[in-house]
Amino acid sequence: MxxxxxxxxxGVATSQTVASKVKRILSEKKISAEVEAVxxxxxxxxxxxxxxxxxxxxxxxxxxxxxxxxxxxLTGMGMDAEVEKLIxxxx
Amino acid sequence: xxxxxxxxxxxxxxxxxxxxxxxxxxxxxxxxxxxxxAISAAIIFGVAFAGMNLVVGFMLDSISPAxxxxxxxxxxxxTAVDGGWTTGASITWAWPLAFLIFPxxxxxxxxxxxxxxxxxxxxxxxxxxxxxxxxxxxSYISGNVYLGFVVVVIQIIIELKIGDIWxxxxxxxxxxxxxxxxxxxxxxxxxxxxxxxxxxxxPLFNKKMDADALKEKLGVFAENHVMGAIVGFLLGLVAGYGxxxxxxxxxxxxxxxxxFPMVSKLFMQALSPISEAISEFMxxxxxxxxILIGLDWPILAGRNELWVTAILLxxxxxxxxxxxxxxxxxxxxxxxxxxxxxxxxxxxRGNLLRMVVYGIITTPVFxxxxxxxxxxxxxxxxxxxxxxxxxxxxxxxxxxxxxEFKFAFSEAMAGKWWGMLLAxxxxxxxxxxxxxxxxxxxxxxxxxxxxxxxxx
Numbered sequence: 150m151x152x153x154x155x156x157x158x159x160g161v162a163t164s165q166t167v168a169s170k171v172k173r174i175l176s177e178k179k180i181s182a183e184v185e186a187v188x189x190x191x192x193x194x195x196x197x198x199x200x201x202x203x204x205x206x207x208x209x210x211x212x213x214x215x216x217x218x219x220x221x222x223l224t225g226m227g228m229d230a231e232v233e234k235l236i237x238x239x240x
Numbered sequence: 241x242x243x244x245x246x247x248x249x250x251x252x253x254x255x256x257x258x259x260x261x262x263x264x265x266x267x268x269x270x271x272x273x274x275x276x277x278a279i280s281a282a283i284i285f286g287v288a289f290a291g292m293n294l295v296v297g298f299m300l301d302s303i304s305p306a307x308x309x310x311x312x313x314x315x316x317x318x319t320a321v322d323g324g325w326t327t328g329a330s331i332t333w334a335w336p337l338a339f340l341i342f343p344x345x346x347x348x349x350x351x352x353x354x355x356x357x358x359x360x361x362x363x364x365x366x367x368x369x370x371x372x373x374x375x376x377x378x379s380y381i382s383g384n385v386y387l388g389f390v391v392v393v394i395q396i397i398i399e400l401k402i403g404d405i406w407x408x409x410x411x412x413x414x415x416x417x418x419x420x421x422x423x424x425x426x427x428x429x430x431x432x433x434x435x436x437x438x439x440x441x442x443p444l445f446n447k448k449m450d451a452d453a454l455k456e457k458l459g460v461f462a463e464n465h466v467m468g469a470i471v472g473f474l475l476g477l478v479a480g481y482g483x484x485x486x487x488x489x490x491x492x493x494x495x496x497x498x499x500f501p502m503v504s505k506l507f508m509q510a511l512s513p514i515s516e517a518i519s520e521f522m523x524x525x526x527x528x529x530x531i532l533i534g535l536d537w538p539i540l541a542g543r544n545e546l547w548v549t550a551i552l553l554x555x556x557x558x559x560x561x562x563x564x565x566x567x568x569x570x571x572x573x574x575x576x577x578x579x580x581x582x583x584x585x586x587x588x589r590g591n592l593l594r595m596v597v598y599g600i601i602t603t604p605v606f607x608x609x610x611x612x613x614x615x616x617x618x619x620x621x622x623x624x625x626x627x628x629x630x631x632x633x634x635x636x637x638x639x640x641x642x643x644e645f646k647f648a649f650s651e652a653m654a655g656k657w658w659g660m661l662l663a664x665x666x667x668x669x670x671x672x673x674x675x676x677x678x679x680x681x682x683x684x685x686x687x688x689x690x691x692x693x694x695x696x
Binding site for chain 2: 157158159160161162163164165166169170173186188189190191205206207208209220223224225226
């Protein structure tokens with residue numbers, strides 16, 4: 150199963166908000182993938198087996214996997230474009 | 241008043257892991273969620289409470305004996321164990337009236353927007369818990385639950401006003417336009433603002449420093465398990481445990497700090513359908529005008545100054561905890577002081593040296609406030625049956641967000657004259673900050689200062 154990782158400052162609230170939203174969108178589109186919210190301080194270890202990274206902050210490094218703008222999921226602005234990228238990355 | 245108190249008492253006796261899921265289920269059904277989704281969210285909420293009870297219990301069981309041994313060896317009694325904000329949030333959601341804060345938050349925001357007293361539309365529904373926490377502390381200290389809600393309304397207004405200010409700083413620091421962080425924890429910046437103005441005049445405090453390189457070196461210490469292991473090991477040593485027992489404590493402490501966020505995110509998982517529906521509703525109704533969307537602080541988490549400052553403050557907190565007379569707090573779960581670093585990364589516009597100075601000078605304040613609030617947090621944990629606290633120990637949050645505000649306003653509401661004086665001074669400093677910073681930002685970002693009124 151493909152894995153989506155969302156990171157925020159503590160891996161509790163913001164990342165989980167986005168992760169829950171992404172999960173819901175994926176289940177509506179009948180795409181199965183694991184979506185996990187994590188602490189950005191441990192991202193370097195945890196991102197290794199993931200297929201998509203949803204970033205709340207501007208990433209300083211390239212991780213070699215598709216990276217989406219997580220803010221769009223919070224504000225709703227530009228979200229459709231990010232959802233399309235997500236689906237393309239998981240297909 | 242009596243009716244409300246009786247209802248509260250009855251509901252409290254059920255225990256948080258039962259009654260909060262029931263409330264969730266009712267809200268979910270009222271919000272026309274699918275029944276299976278509503279029941280799933282409700283049970284997850286119960287799981288979050290039970291899980292948090294396990295982890296906090298585990299933390300207290302391993303940390304408290306070490307703290308007691310340390311007290312016996314040295315005479316320094318740090319009896320209030322710091323569960324951090326995750327524990328604070330967990331016992332707050334257990335308060336039977338916590339959910340009332342949702343409509344209050346939304347209502348005040350809508351009124352403020354409609355009257356054009358703010359540009360901030362706060363869609364961050366997670367930090368409703370921080371407002372509920374204020375309500376609880378004020379109602380405990382003043383003895384009147386309604387006064388708790390009055391202070392919450394003041395807090396929401398202040399949050400929106402500071403949200404209006406931060407939009408600029410956030411665009412500068414993160415590159416994201418149109419968003420802000422109307423978070424309670426950033427409000428301490430207003431008290432530090434006069435110092436910031438002084439620092440503006442000192443060349444040393446205006447140099448650029450590279451936090452990214454430092455983060456690369458220090459970053460590993462900010463990982464929960466690494467930090468937990470170090471603090472646990474040190475605590476074991478000062479408690480006179482010897483190396484082998486200290487190593488065991490190190491792993492236990494690492495376990496507690498690793499599990500806190502893992503369990504804590506279950507609350508957000510349960511709340512996400514509600515919070516999503518609310519944000520959607522708010523956005524739909526106010527999208528046709530210039531607004532700043534209020535989000536939670538992690539949009540700033542990419543600024544490495546934040547993490548470098550927080551790591552550098554860890555030894556400072558431990559040192560102050562030991563040497564400050566009257567301090568009862570053993571820093572642990574809340575040792576990464578988000579409450580100061582998020583506020584000062586905005587206030588200092590990412591200037592690392594200023595941030596560290598602010599962190600150091602405020603550490604004693606955080607510890608004394610955590611000592612002050614420890615009995616009330618312990619009472620909340622016990623009354624709601626959310627977490628068991630063993631006799632002789634207290635539960636607290638070493639780096640409580642905006643504790644000064646809670647302290648001043650709860651003592652004012654309790655009718656103490658000096659509390660009222662503090663509250664007035666607090667408001668005066670906030671007003672001074674609000675207008676001063678607004679002018680400063682207008683100059684910095686070449687915009688004309690607007691002439692809108694303040695809470696008029």
